[in-house]
Amino acid sequence: EAGVAQSPRYKIIEKRQSVAFWCNPISGHATLYWYQQILGQGPKLLIQFQNNGVVDDSQLPKDRFSAERLKGVDSTLKIQPAKLEDSAVYLCASSRTGTGGVYTFGSGTRLTVV
């Protein structure tokens, strides 16, 4: 099966600009996750979708971050305006309901804010 697709792979922007990341999960995977991985740290969950509904966005900085998953398939994560501390790798993952929590991760988008 095809993996989790993410784009772009790399993005460099200036602070206060906006940026968007795209994720297409594995076909049939109901749950989609966005994680932020800052250099030297483990991934941190930003938002979790079950189909097109939000399950958990408790750690999403809602003043600048937004995410949507229209039609319960692909998803977009947006940052507006970006700050220097948003420099990180943004990982998308998906899982099939009932797999005991096994995720499949995409390759990530590396964001650098200058």
Add this chain to the structure above:
Amino acid sequence: AQSVTQLGSHVSVSEGALVLLRCNYSSSVPPYLFWYVQYPNQGLQLLLKYTSAATLVKGINGFEAEFKKSETSFHLTKPSAHMSDAAEYFCAVSEGTSGTYKYIFGTGTRLKVLA
């Protein structure tokens, strides 16, 4: 809340030597535990998972991990390191119900294999 602690942010071993990466967790319920590997500029790849079946779990690439409830540990081992094992390894605990699981990750251990 559940949490994961990985002891040692960097571990170096000689090629052919035993690999031991440590992970301790805290959980109020029987956990699902995972080890993932991340190669440079790639996403995370599942090595193995514990889901309350056998306490000794075998994964890919010769890795295995043992769940020890009394020690709240889930250490990752491999009898003989290979150069290709150089990567970052993450331990994670999963929490959730009804299929809507989410991972809590440790901070990772970078494994260096010396020739």
